[in-house]
Amino acid sequence: MSIEVKVPTLGESVTEATVATWFKQPGDAVEADEMLCELETDKVTVEVPSPAAGTLGEIVANEGETVGVDALLATITEGEGAAPAPKAKDDQSADNAPGQAKAEMTEQADDGAAMDVMVPALGESVSEATVATWFKAVGDSVEADEMLCELETDKVSVEVPAPAAGTLTEIVAAEGETVAAGGKLAVMSTGEGGAAKPAAMNPEPAADAGKAEIEQAKANVSAAKGDVEDAPSAKKAMAEKGLTSDQVTGTGRDGRVMKEDVMKAAGAAKPTPAAPAARAPVAAGDEGREERVKMTRLRQTIAKRLKDSQNTAAMLTTYNEVDMKAVMDLRSEYKDLFLKKHGVKLGFMSFFTKACVHALREVPEVNAEIDGTDVVYKHFVHMGIAAGTPQGLVVPVIRDADQMGFAEIEKAIAEMGAKARDGKLSMAEMQGGTFTISNGGVYGSLMSSPILNPPQSGILGMHKIQDRAMVVGGEIVIRPMMYLALSYDHRIVDGKGAVTFLVRVKEALEDPRRLLMDL
Structure with missing residues (x-):
């Protein structure tokens, strides 16, 4: 067949x-x-x-x-x-046949079968991770489901358990290396004879065996390199960059040169003016007082996405200010009753979320995104709530926030906030947002211009509530005021729409009864 x-x-x-x-x-x-x-x-x-x-x-x-x-x-x-290859195991006349090596490997597997440790699924749209920490070393015994290593992705950390009990015989991806989803991390021997397998491979003393094995591995890689065909995309990139395969270290299978290897080699050969070599010399007496720490994948991703947002969108920010007295009075009046009935505190975020949902209905382009030459309008609101954590900024998403009441929103925000602090947010919980709210006021920020969270077209920045002298009804009074900032993609949102959105948010917060009456 x-x-x-x-x-x-x-x-x-x-x-x-x-x-x-x-x-x-x-x-x-x-x-x-x-x-x-x-x-x-x-x-x-x-x-x-x-x-x-x-x-x-x-x-x-x-x-x-x-x-x-x-x-x-x-x-x-x-x-x-x-x-026919499997039959070579029992065929004594096939000593020099290509299947002989496979037969020997199968026989060894009877005492301690070799098992690959693979990179697990990393989440939707996540294709690679960095090996952060190995908890076990080569030769260590491991139990089934015991943690072998930890991987870092753009958003979360992933622990890799042992697929079975046995001995770790080879680490393929060392700490700091980037691995693809489904790639090989290590090899382990299973069964009672697993731990003795490495010694049985060579009867010579351990030191000589290790040295001979290293030299043989180098020779094998060197020999294999000559027979391995570089990736077509890598050949094209080398021709464009004026490089040869001898100038590029291949990280693909059997030393195969990949496109990423060429890009890395080209970058090393032609450093930009901002390369580390251009750093100002360390002043006398300051040697040893600096610390260089590699950026985590999360921090690298944050940096890349924020810069990509600035480079891609026609980003503009409009500002307004809101008198928070009405919201603060309403919250003070009902916070105890709210907590008693719903089991969660009444905060400001539910008011802002409801106000934004109200405004997004009137200005739908702020809740839309650009896809090529199309505009995709969302008839729902998945609200992203930016949260700072010790690992960096994350944006958990409250799904269908437009269908929720105040209590449901507060519960969802509290749950997501706890997961963010504990580093337990899943990839699914940080994807699919249509609009984002960022509260810099919790850190004391008086005013800022938030950066868009692509592919979204709008983000609202909240700030510190500060008492200021305001003119109300011809009199100077002290009011708790907050500056609001809306950053938006001017490719899809016009100035009129952005200003209208922010005014509607201001109106809803200064008179919360408008939210109840959908005004």
């Missing part, structure tokens, strides 16, 4: 890929889920697993060819008789 191997879904808005590497050749035996080939898109690298056990038949798309989603890559002949 012939089975077709097709290009999998490559991700949102990605329609084609380049065949980078075939790991199998026609006639090779393959197991179910064994990696057949690797595809490169302009965003990520995608491995294509075998849909069934059998023999690889025809390769339809060769390395370097561009293929679309669901295109035919190869065929597999399914069935027990299709793959």
Whole structure:
């Protein structure tokens, strides 16, 4: 029976890929889920697993060819008789056959089977992580589900447990290395004989064995490098940058040079004026008084997204001020009753959330986003509430905030805030927001210009409540005032719409009864 191997879904808005590497050749035996080939898109690298056990038949798309989603890559002949390689284990006449090494590996697995430790699913739209900490070293015994290492993604930390009890025999991705979702982290031996497996590989003394193994590994990598074809996208990038493969260190399979390696090498070869080498010399006496700490992936992502927002959107900020007396009086009057009935404190955020929902109905473009040449209007409000944590800024999302009452909003904000502080927010809880509120006032900020949270088109900045002298009814009175700031994408939101939105928020807060009457 012939089975077709097709290009999998490559991700949102990605329609084609380049065949980078075939790991199998026609006639090779393959197991179910064994990696057949690797595809490169302009965003990520995608491995294509075998849909069934059998023999690889025809390769339809060769390395370097561009293929679309669901295109035919190869065929597999399914069935027990299709793959003769496993029989080599019992065939004593096949001492020099290519299947001999596989047979020896299978025999060793009887005492302690080798098991790969893979990068787990990292969440929607997250394709890579950084290895932060290894809790175990090579040779350590581990129990099933015992934590082996911790990974850092753009938003959250992910712990990787041992898939079974055994011994950690090899760490493939060291601390600080970037790994892709589904990539290999380590190898472990399972079973009672697992711990003795490394020593059984070489009867020589341990020191000599280790040295010989290192030298052999270097030789293997060096030899393999000459036979490995660099990724097509990497070749093109090297030609554009004027580099050769000898000037680039490959991080792909078997030392294969990938496009990212070329970009890194090009950056090292041609530093920008802002490179670390351009730093001012340390003054005499200050040596050793500095500390250099690598940015976490979360901080790197925050920096990148904020800068991308400035570079992409036509961002503009409009300001207003609001008299908070009515909200403060209402809150003081009902806060005890509110807490008693709903079990949560009545804060200011529910008032601002309701006021923004009210204003977004009148000015829907502030709740929309740009997708290419289209404007996508959202007929719902997923409210992002920016929160500062020891790890950095995160924006948990309150879904369908336009359908919630004050108590539901306060409960949702309290729950998300606790998760943010404990670092337990999931990726799903930080995605899909349509508008964001940021409260710099809790830190004492009097006025600021918040930066958009792409692809959103608006963000409201709250600030410190400060008593100021105001003229009310021809008299000077002291009022608790707050400056409001709305940053918006001028590509989709006109000045009139932005000002109208902010005025509606001001009106709703200065007379909260308007929210009840939808005025």
